[in-house]
Amino acid sequence: MTNSWATSGADLHLEPVPGRGVRAGLTEALREAARSGRLAPGARLPSSRSLAADLGIARNTVAEAYAELVAEGWLTARRGSGTRVAERARLRRPAAAVPVRRPVRAQTSYSLKPGSPDLGGFPRAAWLAAARRALTEAPNEAFGYGDPRGRVELREVLAGYLARARGVYADPERIVLCAGFGQGLTLLARMLRARRVREVAVEGYGLDVHRELLTGAGLRTRPLAVDGSGARTSELAGTGAGAVLLTPAHQFPTGAALTPGRRAAAVDWARSTGGLILEDDYDGEFRYDRQPVGALQGLDPDRVVYLGTASKSLAPGLRMGWMVVPGPLMDEVLAVKGRTDWSSGALDQLTLAEFIRSGAYDRHVREMRLRYRRRRDELVAAVGDRAEVSGIAAGLHAVLDLPPGGERAALRAAAWQDLGLLPLSFFRHPAAVMPPREALVVGFGTPPQSAWAPTLAALVAALP
Numbered sequence: 001m002t003n004s005w006a007t008s009g010a011d012l013h014l015e016p017v018p019g020r021g022v023r024a025g026l027t028e029a030l031r032e033a034a035r036s037g038r039l040a041p042g043a044r045l046p047s048s049r050s051l052a053a054d055l056g057i058a059r060n061t062v063a064e065a066y067a068e069l070v071a072e073g074w075l076t077a078r079r080g081s082g083t084r085v086a087e088r089a090r091l092r093r094p095a096a097a098v099p100v101r102r103p104v105r106a107q108t109s110y111s112l113k114p115g116s117p118d119l120g121g122f123p124r125a126a127w128l129a130a131a132r133r134a135l136t137e138a139p140n141e142a143f144g145y146g147d148p149r150g151r152v153e154l155r156e157v158l159a160g161y162l163a164r165a166r167g168v169y170a171d172p173e174r175i176v177l178c179a180g181f182g183q184g185l186t187l188l189a190r191m192l193r194a195r196r197v198r199e200v201a202v203e204g205y206g207l208d209v210h211r212e213l214l215t216g217a218g219l220r221t222r223p224l225a226v227d228g229s230g231a232r233t234s235e236l237a238g239t240g241a242g243a244v245l246l247t248p249a250h251q252f253p254t255g256a257a258l259t260p261g262r263r264a265a266a267v268d269w270a271r272s273t274g275g276l277i278l279e280d281d282y283d284g285e286f287r288y289d290r291q292p293v294g295a296l297q298g299l300d301p302d303r304v305v306y307l308g309t310a311s312k313s314l315a316p317g318l319r320m321g322w323m324v325v326p327g328p329l330m331d332e333v334l335a336v337k338g339r340t341d342w343s344s345g346a347l348d349q350l351t352l353a354e355f356i357r358s359g360a361y362d363r364h365v366r367e368m369r370l371r372y373r374r375r376r377d378e379l380v381a382a383v384g385d386r387a388e389v390s391g392i393a394a395g396l397h398a399v400l401d402l403p404p405g406g407e408r409a410a411l412r413a414a415a416w417q418d419l420g421l422l423p424l425s426f427f428r429h430p431a432a433v434m435p436p437r438e439a440l441v442v443g444f445g446t447p448p449q450s451a452w453a454p455t456l457a458a459l460v461a462a463l464p
Helices: 022-036 048-055 059-072 124-137 152-166 180-194 208-216 233-238 260-273 327-337 346-357 360-383 406-416 449-462
Strands: 075-078 082-085 175-178 199-203 220-224 243-246 276-280 304-309 321-324 388-390 398-401 439-442
Touching (some): 022 059, 048 059, 124 346, 152 175, 152 346, 175 180, 180 208, 180 243, 180 304, 180 321, 180 327, 260 276
Parallel strands (some): 199 243, 243 276, 276 304
Antiparallel strands (some): 075 082, 175 321, 304 321
């Protein structure tokens, strides 16, 4: 015989208040659930028969409790609609229960702040098709806790893709999936700290959030000067750093590609000192004027940790990232990650594996590469000779160098245009000793396609 509680429709998780008698205790429990908001206005209650069976009490007891609360105005009862919590004004909170005010993020009508792709370009239909296939074919064990490195299906597909598209030596056993670059960097920072590393060299221009992740793990950051050839890796020898964080293919945010000589200097430093190179390949797929610059990791897979994500190629909201870890470090990375610190969900991993395997990922990247190249060309044409545009061989942003005083004037005018812009100085390491540079970092990949034209017009209007 089927238990009635298993088919009663709604489970209230309700217990009569003890010490009051069964009917009075049930009435008080229901009243308090409605008063506190645990039972929302309009919520339908189980029938008296179902609730009585669930609680193991007489049906009349439940009916009498319902009737009393209807009379008090807490519940309503209409034929064909059942018994529901009455629609009423919410009770005022006690003075002590003032909600905590959360910081409000400033919004602008237009944004050219770098760091995001065109979110409207996310391939919903193709992703949904891949998700359906992945869910249909997923083995039962995929719904368990699994391997802390991530699903093997995605690691195998990524190994092939990274070798083909980025020149990365990536054995599936050396890939660790993580929830975006931030989690990957945090894990590596903890591992470095456990190795008694105290200082990490970083590029003189870069994201403050990455520096904060390193310092949050107890590491100091030492800036390397950045110029048109990327970070000056020759400076590593004098830093005493145990690791260096680099963006070799497309320096963020200046856009410079690390030259072969500086790549070799970084690898030589790592080999001679036992240091580690953390390679952030954040937008390696988007190069426009020639073949993509290959990953630094290919020069020495034992001294470079390669980090990549789907944040720019697909969407940051997927929280999908990966690390290719040198073999001797795998146990240390997994020890820090732990068996309870998982990355993105198994179904998302299986979906991405199917998305790449089917060729949909390559098609999407090609489509978006054409879209971003058109935007880049339109940006250069619209700016004309009002600013010097650089860093545009790859990526989703450009740097606009301005004459003295131009940066402040442009930011002030952008505010009037309700346009979100960031200056190059925003990304400068506080301890950097490079000459100041007045420039704007323009994220031309950020606006949705429908807003690109007015956003570009607002930028041109803001330029001095």
